[in-house]
Amino acid sequence: MRNLKYAILGLVNREPKTGYDIKKAFDDRALTNFWHAEHSQIYPELAKLVKEGMLNCSTVIQGQKMEKKLYSITPAGKKEFETWLEDDVPIERTYKDIFRLRTFFSDELDREKYLKLLYSQREQHIVRRDYLSGILDTVFPNIPAIGTADLGDYMVLDGAVSRETDYVKWLERCIEIFEKQ
Amino acid sequence: MRNLKYAILGLVNREPKTGYDIKKAFDDRALTNFWHAEHSQIYPELAKLVKEGMLNCSTVIQGQKMEKKLYSITPAGKKEFETWLEDDVPIERTYKDIFRLRTFFSDELDREKYLKLLYSQREQHIVRRDYLSGILDTVFPNIPAIGTADLGDYMVLDGAVSRETDYVKWLERCIEIFEKQ
DNA sequence: GAGTACATGTAATTAGTTACATGATTGA
DNA sequence: TCAATCATGTAACTAATTACATGTACTC
Numbered sequence: 021m022r023n024l025k026y027a028i029l030g031l032v033n034r035e036p037k038t039g040y041d042i043k044k045a046f047d048d049r050a051l052t053n054f055w056h057a058e059h060s061q062i063y064p065e066l067a068k069l070v071k072e073g074m075l076n077c078s079t080v081i082q083g084q085k086m087e088k089k090l091y092s093i094t095p096a097g098k099k100e101f102e103t104w105l106e107d108d109v110p111i112e113r114t115y116k117d118i119f120r121l122r123t124f125f126s127d128e129l130d131r132e133k134y135l136k137l138l139y140s141q142r143e144q145h146i147v148r149r150d151y152l153s154g155i156l157d158t159v160f161p162n163i164p165a166i167g168t169a170d171l172g173d174y175m176v177l178d179g180a181v182s183r184e185t186d187y188v189k190w191l192e193r194c195i196e197i198f199e200k201q
Numbered sequence: 202m203r204n205l206k207y208a209i210l211g212l213v214n215r216e217p218k219t220g221y222d223i224k225k226a227f228d229d230r231a232l233t234n235f236w237h238a239e240h241s242q243i244y245p246e247l248a249k250l251v252k253e254g255m256l257n258c259s260t261v262i263q264g265q266k267m268e269k270k271l272y273s274i275t276p277a278g279k280k281e282f283e284t285w286l287e288d289d290v291p292i293e294r295t296y297k298d299i300f301r302l303r304t305f306f307s308d309e310l311d312r313e314k315y316l317k318l319l320y321s322q323r324e325q326h327i328v329r330r331d332y333l334s335g336i337l338d339t340v341f342p343n344i345p346a347i348g349t350a351d352l353g354d355y356m357v358l359d360g361a362v363s364r365e366t367d368y369v370k371w372l373e374r375c376i377e378i379f380e381k382q
Numbered sequence: 383g384a385g386t387a388c389a390t391g392t393a394a395t396t397a398g399t400t401a402c403a404t405g406a407t408t409g410a
Numbered sequence: 411t412c413a414a415t416c417a418t419g420t421a422a423c424t425a426a427t428t429a430c431a432t433g434t435a436c437t438c
Contacts, residue, residue, distance in 0.1 A: 023397090024397080026302070030305070030306040030309075051305065053295065054302060055302050058399065059419085060420080060421090061398060063418060082406080083406070083407055086406045087418090088417060089417090089418080101306075105303055105306055105309055106315075108317065109300075114235065114236065115234070115235060116235060118290065120234075121207070121208055124236075125282075125286055125353055126353050127348055131347060133287045145292060166379065171308060172306055175374075176304055178374065179301060189363065190360045190364075194356050197347070220389075239426075241428080242425075242427085245392090248391095263389080265435085268390090
């Protein structure tokens with residue numbers, strides 16, 4: 021499916037970037053919630069995309085002698101990216117989640133031990149929800165205009181806050197079941 | 202992290218199973234929403250778990266001569282599984298989602314084309330939500346008792362319905378933004 | 383007899399993580 | 411001068427998917 025390919029093409033399409041820039045983008049608040057890659061996966065993919073004619077690479081000198089490679093998108097790369105972007109694909113069968121896997125088997129665990137896990141997970145998702153929600157409120161007090169990159173940013177952040185909020189509610193329903201008895 | 206290992210140990214711990222049974226379990230309504238593996242991943246993992254002393258394997262004859270391998274958990278396997286089960290791990294940084302990735306880059310797409318995608322995704326998530334919700338209502342009219350495997354089943358199904366419901370709501374907020382202008 | 387489900391494997395490839403490895407720049 | 415950040419790569423391994431490959435059992 022080459023999803024990393026398209027994530028990279030999309031980022032470089034916004035503006036030319038180095039591998040390091042791309043890594044930073046994947047670590048960033050909005051994007052890291054639904055996509056991520058390590059630099060060890062990014063650098064080889066960049067080389068591959070140059071070889072495939074999707075990206076151009078130019079070397080820039082930073083300071084005295086540090087070379088950095090700035091990648092920009094080619095017309096072929098842009099076309100490839102846009103074709104991917106409008107592709108209507110089936111939703112994914114599985115959204116893997118290790119805590120849900122534990123929950124599925126939770127009958128094998130003492131009530132107290134499982135409750136401890138539930139509270140810990142809840143706390144962590146609350147922290148993330150509040151963190152993301154804070155960004156949403158401060159960075160985007162208003163909904164950005166259609167056609168801006170900010171709107172994409174806004175929508176995925178809104179989705180992430182919503183997802184975390186729902187996750188916390190689900191955990192609280194689980195907690196309620198175990199606290200009641 | 203060997204998550205597949207623990208998913209298999211958990212399933213076999215419930216009762217002895219063949220590789221085929223495990224594959225079916227991964228395809229089933231509740232489990233497939235948050236975990237999945239193909240048989241090409243399952244069979245080698247089963248062999249590995251036998252070698253590691255986590256599972257026992259016995260050959261059973263079905264019909265005239267068809268051999269099937271029935272796996273059961275060893276005491277060591279049970280201990281390993283239970284240790285994993287009570288492990289309090291950090292929540293995952295990234296829940297990968299290709300549609301959210303497309304949304305992040307949606308400024309590069311015509312309003313009509315992106316709206317088409319939004320409606321398609323919405324329809325698909327509604328179908329899944331209603332499917333899962335139907336199972337929840339018919340199979341679990343009441344919340345199962347604590348300590349039963351049914352309760353784990355119920356909780357993850359409830360979580361899946363909730364997740365799909367939230368996803369639909371998020372898509373509808375995105376649609377509203379694009380329909381308004 | 384035909385089709386579907388049961389049953390088990392391997393091969394080849396792609397995707398992703400962790401570890402190894404190196405060096406320059408910037409700001410306190 | 412020290413630490414954090416910038417910057418780029420490879421190696422080894424683990425995880426996952428798709429394709430190849432084969433044969434039996436059951437039900438209509």
